[in-house]
Amino acid sequence: MANPTGWKPSVERQAGGGEGSDVGAGGATRGLAFEEPLLFEHPPSTRSGASLPEPSGRHDPARDIPPELLGGEVEGMPALSELDVVRHFTHLSAWNHGIDTGFYPLGSCTMKYNPKSSEALARLPGFAMAHPLLPAEMCQGALELMWRLERALSEISGFAATTLAPAAGAHGELTGVMMIRAFHVARGNARKKILVPDTAHGTNPATAARNGYQTVEVKSGPDGRLHPEAVRAAMDEDVAAIMITNPNTLGIFETHIAEIAAVLHEKGGLVYGDGANLNALVGVARPGDMGFDVMQFNLHKTFATPHGGGGPGSGPVAVKEPLVPFLPLPVVAKEGAAWRLVSEPRERPQSIGRVREFHGNMGMFVRAWAFIRELGPDGLRRCSELAVLNASYVREKLRDVFHLPYDTDSLHEVVFTDKLQAASDVTTMDVAKRLIDHGFHPPTVYFPLVVHGAIMIEPTESESKETLDRFVAGMRAIAEEARTDAEGLKASPRKPVRARLDEVRAARKPVLRWKPGMKVE
Amino acid sequence: MANPTGWKPSVERQAGGGEGSDVGAGGATRGLAFEEPLLFEHPPSTRSGASLPEPSGRHDPARDIPPELLGGEVEGMPALSELDVVRHFTHLSAWNHGIDTGFYPLGSCTMKYNPKSSEALARLPGFAMAHPLLPAEMCQGALELMWRLERALSEISGFAATTLAPAAGAHGELTGVMMIRAFHVARGNARKKILVPDTAHGTNPATAARNGYQTVEVKSGPDGRLHPEAVRAAMDEDVAAIMITNPNTLGIFETHIAEIAAVLHEKGGLVYGDGANLNALVGVARPGDMGFDVMQFNLHKTFATPHGGGGPGSGPVAVKEPLVPFLPLPVVAKEGAAWRLVSEPRERPQSIGRVREFHGNMGMFVRAWAFIRELGPDGLRRCSELAVLNASYVREKLRDVFHLPYDTDSLHEVVFTDKLQAASDVTTMDVAKRLIDHGFHPPTVYFPLVVHGAIMIEPTESESKETLDRFVAGMRAIAEEARTDAEGLKASPRKPVRARLDEVRAARKPVLRWKPGMKVE
Amino acid sequence: MRYHPHTAEDVREMLAAVGAESLEALFRSIPASLQLRRPLDLPPAADEIALLAEFRRLAAANAVEHPPFIGAGAYPHHVPAAVDQLLLRGEFFTAYTPYQPEISQGTLQALFEWQTFVALLTGLEVANASMYDGATAMAEAALMAARLTDRRRIVVSAAVHPDYRRVLATALAATGDEIVAVPWREDGRIDLAALERAVDGRTAAVIVGYPNFLGVVDALPEAAALARKAGAIPVSVTSEAVALGLLKAPGALGADVAVGTMQSFGAGLQFGGPAAGFFAIREAFVRQMPGRVCGATLDKRGRRGFVLTLSTREQHIRRERATSNICTNAGLMALAATIHLALLGKHGLARLARLNHDRARLLRDALGAAGVRPRFSGPVFNEMAFEVGDAEEVVARLAKRGIAAGAPLSRWFPDDPSLRGALLCVATELHSPELIELFARSVRR
Amino acid sequence: MRYHPHTAEDVREMLAAVGAESLEALFRSIPASLQLRRPLDLPPAADEIALLAEFRRLAAANAVEHPPFIGAGAYPHHVPAAVDQLLLRGEFFTAYTPYQPEISQGTLQALFEWQTFVALLTGLEVANASMYDGATAMAEAALMAARLTDRRRIVVSAAVHPDYRRVLATALAATGDEIVAVPWREDGRIDLAALERAVDGRTAAVIVGYPNFLGVVDALPEAAALARKAGAIPVSVTSEAVALGLLKAPGALGADVAVGTMQSFGAGLQFGGPAAGFFAIREAFVRQMPGRVCGATLDKRGRRGFVLTLSTREQHIRRERATSNICTNAGLMALAATIHLALLGKHGLARLARLNHDRARLLRDALGAAGVRPRFSGPVFNEMAFEVGDAEEVVARLAKRGIAAGAPLSRWFPDDPSLRGALLCVATELHSPELIELFARSVRR
Ligand SMILES: Cc1ncc(COP(=O)(O)O)c(C=O)c1O
Numbered sequence A, B: 001m002a003n004p005t006g007w008k009p010s011v012e013r014q015a016g017g018g019e020g021s022d023v024g025a026g027g028a029t030r031g032l033a034f035e036e037p038l039l040f041e042h043p044p045s046t047r048s049g050a051s052l053p054e055p056s057g058r059h060d061p062a063r064d065i066p067p068e069l070l071g072g073e074v075e076g077m078p079a080l081s082e083l084d085v086v087r088h089f090t091h092l093s094a095w096n097h098g099i100d101t102g103f104y105p106l107g108s109c110t111m112k113y114n115p116k117s118s119e120a121l122a123r124l125p126g127f128a129m130a131h132p133l134l135p136a137e138m139c140q141g142a143l144e145l146m147w148r149l150e151r152a153l154s155e156i157s158g159f160a161a162t163t164l165a166p167a168a169g170a171h172g173e174l175t176g177v178m179m180i181r182a183f184h185v186a187r188g189n190a191r192k193k194i195l196v197p198d199t200a201h202g203t204n205p206a207t208a209a210r211n212g213y214q215t216v217e218v219k220s221g222p223d224g225r226l227h228p229e230a231v232r233a234a235m236d237e238d239v240a241a242i243m244i245t246n247p248n249t250l251g252i253f254e255t256h257i258a259e260i261a262a263v264l265h266e267k268g269g270l271v272y273g274d275g276a277n278l279n280a281l282v283g284v285a286r287p288g289d290m291g292f293d294v295m296q297f298n299l300h301k302t303f304a305t306p307h308g309g310g311g312p313g314s315g316p317v318a319v320k321e322p323l324v325p326f327l328p329l330p331v332v333a334k335e336g337a338a339w340r341l342v343s344e345p346r347e348r349p350q351s352i353g354r355v356r357e358f359h360g361n362m363g364m365f366v367r368a369w370a371f372i373r374e375l376g377p378d379g380l381r382r383c384s385e386l387a388v389l390n391a392s393y394v395r396e397k398l399r400d401v402f403h404l405p406y407d408t409d410s411l412h413e414v415v416f417t418d419k420l421q422a423a424s425d426v427t428t429m430d431v432a433k434r435l436i437d438h439g440f441h442p443p444t445v446y447f448p449l450v451v452h453g454a455i456m457i458e459p460t461e462s463e464s465k466e467t468l469d470r471f472v473a474g475m476r477a478i479a480e481e482a483r484t485d486a487e488g489l490k491a492s493p494r495k496p497v498r499a500r501l502d503e504v505r506a507a508r509k510p511v512l513r514w515k516p517g518m519k520v521e
Numbered sequence C, D: 001m002r003y004h005p006h007t008a009e010d011v012r013e014m015l016a017a018v019g020a021e022s023l024e025a026l027f028r029s030i031p032a033s034l035q036l037r038r039p040l041d042l043p044p045a046a047d048e049i050a051l052l053a054e055f056r057r058l059a060a061a062n063a064v065e066h067p068p069f070i071g072a073g074a075y076p077h078h079v080p081a082a083v084d085q086l087l088l089r090g091e092f093f094t095a096y097t098p099y100q101p102e103i104s105q106g107t108l109q110a111l112f113e114w115q116t117f118v119a120l121l122t123g124l125e126v127a128n129a130s131m132y133d134g135a136t137a138m139a140e141a142a143l144m145a146a147r148l149t150d151r152r153r154i155v156v157s158a159a160v161h162p163d164y165r166r167v168l169a170t171a172l173a174a175t176g177d178e179i180v181a182v183p184w185r186e187d188g189r190i191d192l193a194a195l196e197r198a199v200d201g202r203t204a205a206v207i208v209g210y211p212n213f214l215g216v217v218d219a220l221p222e223a224a225a226l227a228r229k230a231g232a233i234p235v236s237v238t239s240e241a242v243a244l245g246l247l248k249a250p251g252a253l254g255a256d257v258a259v260g261t262m263q264s265f266g267a268g269l270q271f272g273g274p275a276a277g278f279f280a281i282r283e284a285f286v287r288q289m290p291g292r293v294c295g296a297t298l299d300k301r302g303r304r305g306f307v308l309t310l311s312t313r314e315q316h317i318r319r320e321r322a323t324s325n326i327c328t329n330a331g332l333m334a335l336a337a338t339i340h341l342a343l344l345g346k347h348g349l350a351r352l353a354r355l356n357h358d359r360a361r362l363l364r365d366a367l368g369a370a371g372v373r374p375r376f377s378g379p380v381f382n383e384m385a386f387e388v389g390d391a392e393e394v395v396a397r398l399a400k401r402g403i404a405a406g407a408p409l410s411r412w413f414p415d416d417p418s419l420r421g422a423l424l425c426v427a428t429e430l431h432s433p434e435l436i437e438l439f440a441r442s443v444r445r
């Protein structure tokens, strides 16, 4: 495949340069990269990259730490100069694909642009260097920011109040379901079950189980939606709640949400909203207005805080009025012109208690609040509009070459399958790996589980039509290639520093850390 | 060449992956890279990556700017979102080799590690946001720093005073020779000639010419050193100065410097020191103690301020007492406990005047002062010791496979040639390009001009023995390859995003900017 | 809007392509009654200059001129400039969980290195790819112990960070597992006799702080031995991981699980988050370990590489039978700690730890000279409680001078009048001898 | 020492390899009498924490709370956060001059883009890869004009930045070339009648500020026409390049050479440096252009790439016959400007320029309401001189309030008593309407 989309300015007719030197639809080619050993594989030495003051020399630890507790230098630790370390991580970073490198349509993860200004703001010493236990009078700025963010999230989602404490989406789910449980317990009965649609993210059933609930799977309909009848059939007075993602993980709006909520509410159940897909709805519709009682945000998705190679996230949870007493601690309160943290159970006796240390991931609050402040009400709505436009556009442009399992309106993401490629034995995994050679991060694959060979594409609003057109061209080229050269396709990716990795080997003979003489064979 | 030095952890026996996928001695392999069009080659649009306040709307420029001076939007400018721009420059950066990427033994350029802490310090708002014309009482910190740096540089070099104004080494030379000229003019005669050894950097003769002096080349001896007799032969009362780099560009100390200085001084000439090679001497010997009258520093070399892809630099100039009156403006003066800038010619009537706008490259002063502060007197000397050790080590390890034109002690850098490779028609350029595939930045090549096919290696003190050993292994592998596979060698580099570039074409049909419809053919 | 690349023309063309009349029409699958018919009630958009001014104002309302003398779970440490500049590389911070290993080897190798650092510092065999924080890591450890032992009682030292214990209580609210707290003795160490009484055949885990919340290096070997004797899993918890550069590793003292936070490395304070929780175990527990883990493998061409592995434990595969529900963890903070630890290295870490030990002694001596004595006699690392009379008064008084004096223990033990005067203070490499002197003088008045 | 990787063992081994007994012995080629036999008299080494404290103290001694109302050659502008984060990528800032194009394509393409931006903004055909600053760029322009015309008289408007003129004088001290200054008229524009008298067949260049030092958009078209008539090269000088987003390009108004600084884009103030000087010309002058230049070419496989080119003009090839002696230029600052301009783009630049124009009007009106009037009647962009009575007094008074009031013109024209009251002030996007009001009130008292 030599530059199927006419990527410029490469002059690919003479490209040559061996395998993988062609130019992908996303601009991918090959260039210089560096192998890099593990930090621990450098020879031992007396080096250090540390720059530290000298101790007074007057206090020998051996004098006051019992010998059985006193250790020496940690064996196995590396000994490198600052430059060694800088080169090490500079090389490592070059092996990664990030949003800053290229299109990253990882469905359900909302890989939107992470504003650089947020990084600068979060590094202001007043935020970066503030201790979480500063006396209130010494941290009014931090508290004010948290309070404003809390108010804004409640408004955006249509709930009464929001806790900022949870550290990520799944942690928010956990917190939310804990509140649901506390709510029921306060009414005398924790109940036993939580309904979870078959399209749900794995964190939903795991969260329910973690709270001691049995999960009951509810099947979605042929239109990819949850139907009130199915919910009604599963509903009884043992059901504490249903956990719904809306739009769901197919990107499809749960049209019957209000009716479903009514089914739950009728029998005293609550409706939990997995807010991972909120990017479809900001300023357009509010979960609080649809019958949800509790919902977590993923600030690292909807509000553009960086995903950081797997975190940190932030998963605030919004609740309706009846659940407010159960919010975890701490809570930021405004009293007159000052703010303070309510941390003592005495002040909030019904609180489920603490869900983590301190007050939440402040670093993420700063960035999320910056995003909300910069976008404003219109800009935030615009995010959702453009996110949906982008996904709809990709859907339309690919539906003739990839199988669309649900031919109904979808919102911010779209799910295809590898069904049309089955004849040539090309799978979703092959498509994903081939996209790498084009210069794109693959979509989420094999999720949701209800779709066989799912390819879940979420472009987000950050991407231009040009980028989408290139992605579409890449996907179409792959569809074509699946017909004409399935073998070649299966040899992908060819361009990165590593070819396909053997995941089976990794799980069968786990090597989970370096040890002297470590071998991977 | 597959991993000649046993680079780990790659398992190269099965490497394959086409041309250039082997692992070089410096760890170089191939990986994913991105093509990137010019900013101007994106389709025109209404996009912008700007975030700006709204104007009041009350002031139409057409009302007060005459129509013949009023322009519209600038045609041809790009129109991109912030993300487009971030990706653009992220991709571009990946095509570069920097010190942070790998070994960079570019002779005469002192590519030492640029401390990250200096970058943080230079960004403190008090430095980054200070206007150069702030009233003195509002910029005491900046002035104090400049004053302390000035004092430190004078001490390090052994001179009476230093101007911080010049923007780079060559600008320092210009300033220095201007002072020399002013000195002579003050004595009634500017004189006509400047002596320049044949090993001199091109900026030396260019500087002399720029000051209206005729340059007279002085040949160095067979030991690579300048000899008093040669200087004496060229010396007369028309000679204003000699420009000497010490150690010279062969890395060799000018042993006869004191005698040469005497030859000059005897006939009223001055001795200019090109301080580009000061990294060999800090704390070990001081140019001011050797007979030099004027010398420029290259803060971006000796004092580790980043080279920035070609600048900014900083080229302070130190002078002996008799030249102090001629220092350019401004001068930082300490008066009591306060500092102020002396900018007015009235206060320094003999000053050569201003050599640039404002006071110098403050951004570089902050970094250089940080370097001096962190290293301290012992650490600075240690830099020179290790720099010389490194260069001497490389010299020793390569002298059997590359021709060493001057077999005499050298200091912080060493010059080889391609003479031993001549038989296989392999040139210095081929060696340089092959080093790229190993993962090393090539040394300075074809300089100094007195050495045919010069390969000038300056490792600096930042590099570890391991890195040097890898480099040596790479160079030795190349020497071997020159014998066994000259053709293959000449096809290098294979790994970067671009193969050898056609410099002749660039100069013959210059395309120096983008224009609509631009073609390079 | 600088983040929105769509021109009016793009929008028109794309709407045409998808057959929608307007952006609004894209949402027709949302019942009209559920749509929001008004703009969100939020402040209007701010440009970058206004944003900077607004956030500078907020940041300036936090007093951070001096490093705080507060630890209590978050430790003021110097983070070398190199850490942050490497973290800012977009390839790191704008990537997500390394689902596609071929283009995530940077994140993956760094995680493998993080896991190794955690294993080395804790003296245990295996570590996961990070947890949200120390408190949730401890709760996960308790749950894992319950699964492994099939027992339902968690014995925890009262000198474990009270907030961690609260998080544990919250986490166990649904399981009905029991928590038994064991008091500390006058020296600030766990009461081993009480521990012995508390531990029995129903005990899943014994959790001890190392150092504990009072700053005291607790009796981990003895506690671990008692746990082991009863078939319970000894768990150590560490909030101040710099201590592990001076103390023996918990794994070497008998802990089978070591959890905590690496906040001290690379994270800074950030008003309490984010920082990377760590979770280290004996290899035998690996199939019950929560969270992601990175493992080494080979690629198709036989070159070493890294992947996320053992994912059959995890929610996205195992769903309700997963070992935990964690998904997004604290990857970037794990990277930050990894870079910081790499810079320190073997020798730097030891020097840093000794320096912290030294500074705490300077603090003790300076306060001693001011007539203020430590509250507990047990061995300490860089943090200790002092008896200052009225801790809240001291804190309020020093706040006026811009000094964060420490954490009054009564905040966590309001019902224990004997702790009214106890002020928990830390001294680290950031507290210069001069600042320590100033502090001691200020406490005195 | 964190920057020195050598262990004692390494040093030993390496010394043995090179056959030296000690590190000292490496310097035996330096006569003993020339060696320094004492440690340098410098403050002792500081660790990173101490360094940070020391530099914070110094930085805090510069008053930067408010953006200064001073321009006068260095303009306070907002630099988007993205610029700096991209500049911090080590591949950019730790590289040097792109001597090896295959591994410098990033720097080279960015330089090509910089050259294009300069050409577009100046309306000229070719630009070089940057100069040290605006002042030296202007001096180089004069020298180039002298070479091109083989004439020896430089006519320069007195309203060109006085420091630039001083730099020109310094540069020409050796050549004996003559400088003729042409006064400005009451409106702040060059006196065209005087210019006409000054220009003749000996004139190499006519240099005009655009806008000029007084903030006035000078009569460039007329001046250029006069120059051209006499066979001299019309040169425009711009310190506030944001103006080029609102004004016609100098090349479109007759300038054959446009020089100045792009400090307004990407550099920030930095107490005056570094920032990138620019140098743009008509194509015909290219072989006489000073400095480096980047050009497009093809690689061996026919792919477009970039190299430094036309180097036969330069000192490293041509030595004493070079067009200048410049070597290291201001690469990173050119990159900074390029990134900033890319972010602004066509529309953003126009908006920024209009906003600056607007803010200067707000300043004029606010000061007008305080009874303070502009000194010159000519058209201005974002900077203008006001008649404040005693400019030095106003500056000293506002300094006490932490406001940098502006630049008193008398500093450069001490002998002209009529300028005693003239205070040169700028207003940009950084000066909010509220700050402008505060400023006007403070000037008034
Ligand atoms: C639909 C859905 N729910 C929940 C989560 C869990 O969120 P987090 O990873 O922040 O814990 C995800 C994350 O990928 C998700 O996609």
Ligand SMILES: Cc1ncc(COP(=O)(O)O)c(C=O)c1O
Residues within 6 Å of the ligand: B108, B109, B168, B169, B170, B171, B201, B203, B245, B249, B274, B276, B277, B298, B313, B314, B315, D326, D327, D328
């Ligand atoms: C020996 C020598 N002299 C002078 C210079 C000029 O210094 P700069 O590039 O800072 O102008 C250099 C720079 O490479 C050099 O190597």
